Amino acid sequence: MNRQISVYTDQLTRRFGKFVAVDGVSISVYRGEIFGFLGANGAGKTTLIRMLCGLLKPSGGEGSVAGFDIKEKSEQIKKRIGYMSQRFSLYADLTVTENIHFYGAIYGLAKEEIRQREEELVSQVGLDPYMNQMTKDLPLGIKQRLALGCAMLHNPPILFLDEPTSGVDPQARRGFWNLLYETVQTGKTIFVTTHYMDEAEYCHRVSIMDQGKIIEMGSPSQLKESHKKSTIQDVFIALVGGEKTDQKE
Amino acid sequence: MNAIKITNFHKNYNSVEAVKGIDLAVNSGELFGIIGPDGAGKTTLTRAVCTLLVPDDGTIFVDGKDVVQNVARIRAILGYMPQRFSLYPDLSVEQNLRFFADLFQVPAQEREERLAKLFRFSRLEPFKKRKAEALSGGMKQKLALSCALIHTPKILVLDEPTLGVDPLSRQEFWQILHKIRDEGSTILVTTSYMDEAEQCDRVALFFKGEIVGLDTPENLKNHYPFPIYKIYGGDLRGLKSFFDTLNTVHTSQLFGDALHVSFAEEPSLTDWKAWQAKSGGNLQRWVHHSPSIEDVFLELLREQT
Numbered sequence: 122m123n124r125q126i127s128v129y130t131d132q133l134t135r136r137f138g139k140f141v142a143v144d145g146v147s148i149s150v151y152r153g154e155i156f157g158f159l160g161a162n163g164a165g166k167t168t169l170i171r172m173l174c175g176l177l178k179p180s181g182g183e184g185s186v187a188g189f190d191i192k193e194k195s196e197q198i199k200k201r202i203g204y205m206s207q208r209f210s211l212y213a214d215l216t217v218t219e220n221i222h223f224y225g226a227i228y229g230l231a232k233e234e235i236r237q238r239e240e241e242l243v244s245q246v247g248l249d250p251y252m253n254q255m256t257k258d259l260p261l262g263i264k265q266r267l268a269l270g271c272a273m274l275h276n277p278p279i280l281f282l283d284e285p286t287s288g289v290d291p292q293a294r295r296g297f298w299n300l301l302y303e304t305v306q307t308g309k310t311i312f313v314t315t316h317y318m319d320e321a322e323y324c325h326r327v328s329i330m331d332q333g334k335i336i337e338m339g340s341p342s343q344l345k346e347s348h349k350k351s352t353i354q355d356v357f358i359a360l361v362g363g364e365k366t367d368q369k370e
Numbered sequence: 371m372n373a374i375k376i377t378n379f380h381k382n383y384n385s386v387e388a389v390k391g392i393d394l395a396v397n398s399g400e401l402f403g404i405i406g407p408d409g410a411g412k413t414t415l416t417r418a419v420c421t422l423l424v425p426d427d428g429t430i431f432v433d434g435k436d437v438v439q440n441v442a443r444i445r446a447i448l449g450y451m452p453q454r455f456s457l458y459p460d461l462s463v464e465q466n467l468r469f470f471a472d473l474f475q476v477p478a479q480e481r482e483e484r485l486a487k488l489f490r491f492s493r494l495e496p497f498k499k500r501k502a503e504a505l506s507g508g509m510k511q512k513l514a515l516s517c518a519l520i521h522t523p524k525i526l527v528l529d530e531p532t533l534g535v536d537p538l539s540r541q542e543f544w545q546i547l548h549k550i551r552d553e554g555s556t557i558l559v560t561t562s563y564m565d566e567a568e569q570c571d572r573v574a575l576f577f578k579g580e581i582v583g584l585d586t587p588e589n590l591k592n593h594y595p596f597p598i599y600k601i602y603g604g605d606l607r608g609l610k611s612f613f614d615t616l617n618t619v620h621t622s623q624l625f626g627d628a629l630h631v632s633f634a635e636e637p638s639l640t641d642w643k644a645w646q647a648k649s650g651g652n653l654q655r656w657v658h659h660s661p662s663i664e665d666v667f668l669e670l671l672r673e674q675t
Contacts, residue, residue, distance in 0.1 A: 162506055162509060162539070163509075261408045287533070289562075291564060291664045292668060318565070323625055340627040342626075357537050358541055361537075
């Protein structure tokens with residue numbers, strides 16, 4: 122396996138006043154990896170991702186994305202990452218082609234470049250039959266593919282996906298994950314955040330975040346074996362909630 | 371008596387057939403799950419049960435009464451949490467809860483106990499003075515749910531209540547639903563997450579306006595016809611290509627650090643040894659794997675087409 126590092130942090134920290142949202146996080150994510158980010162609401166996932174995307178300055182520690190320092194080179198980083206949110210941020214009243222051209226323009230691609238990338242992506246993510254349809258009329262699974270395509274238009278080496286398959290049917294979901302496996306095969310790196318632990322099972326490695334710290338990291342089978350649980354959901358609950366659940370009654 | 375009895379329910383939106391003639395009976399005291407992806411017709415069904423939508427064809431009886439003719443009587447015994455629940459953004463977490471307690475006329479002595487319970491489950495207590503508009507998405511969802519649970523209706527209908535809620539709160543949420551069921555309420559709940567089927571007494575698997583499977587989660591999984599294995603090796607994509615060429619392979623799917631393969635028939639040790647040799651040592655380890663509800667769902671869809 123290729124061990125080139127795509128995302129690296131050392132003791133990365135972010136405070137908001139007295140509150141420590143991200144508390145000394147050290148991770149290395151490798152090229153070609155699908156890396157899952159798990160954590161309860163408010164665990165610090167979003168703050169960490171915003172720092173990695175160059176949208177928020179760290180209070181302490183170090184980090185680099187695609188080889189660029191997150192404190193100094195946020196503009197270079199923004200050009201090298203793609204972001205796909207749960208809500209897809211597509212324009213409902215534009216056709217598939219129009220959405221692609223719109224996003225291409227936002228990324229500052231030349232017309233010729235957009236056309237070329239459009240051609241590549243359309244066959245890669247399987248949008249051929251839908252090019253002239255209104256985005257609002259597309260099935261959810263196809264919207265999701267379009268959103269992924271738009272996030273990859275500028276050919277970024279690193280992709281951040283926020284609960285990418287929420288609500289889609291199992292067939293479309295498996296198809297989407299096959300697409301992600303093909304994507305990392307070309308040397309890209311994918312970060313996925315999710316609340317749904319069955320989605321975590323698809324990742325090469327996952328990390329579990331609690332109160333600003335990474336409290337566990339490893340492949341889904343390693344985590345299940347070392348905690349003697351049959352699902353990632355059970356591992357998560359044992360790690361994050363065990364103590365609190367005991368106090369409940 | 372059935373708490374909810376649905377016969378040949380049809381609903382169209384213009385030319386789209388959202389629900390195509392469904393028959394479904396929910397027993398009294400049951401925690402019943404409607405499991406399916408977005409667009410399967412889950413919301414249409416729950417809205418019809420809650421008297422908010424008139425069927426184009428068929429009948430729906432709730433607590434023995436027709437939903438079209440007994441709107442007021444049904445609403446009095448029904449609790450409903452729609453997907454977009456209206457919280458009052460200017461009120462605090464606690465004020466929202468107290469407002470709904472007033473609305474549902476929860477007696478004073480029950481109220482405090484209930485509030486304490488809901489705060490425990492939702493972990494919202496530290497935020498009880500915060501305005502609803504300042505909550506994160508997951509927290510809003512938990513507050514909405516808490517507001518729907520402030521009274522104990524005879525029949526509770528929840529439309530995708532766990533969307534965006536973290537795993538810990540989801541687990542606690544299901545524990546609360548189990549308690550409410552044990553206290554005698556009937557619960558109809560929808561979700562697009564297949565793994566939540568396990569939490570229900572019985573489930574209906576929904577796809578494109580039809581029921582493709584209906585049983586207890588245990589029975590659904592027991593009827594899955596193919597042995598499934600988790601397969602580990604050096605190059606998983608290479609292994610997938612290798613297994614895809616075998617006649618005995620029914621389906622194969624990459625899952626992070628393993629490959630899941632379902633076989634038409636149980637492979638023998640001789641088969642495994644032969645495959646190991648053929649894969650040039652790439653096939654390292656195989657473990658029997660129980661089917662998930664998602665495997666069952668996919669198989670039911672495959673059988674349909």
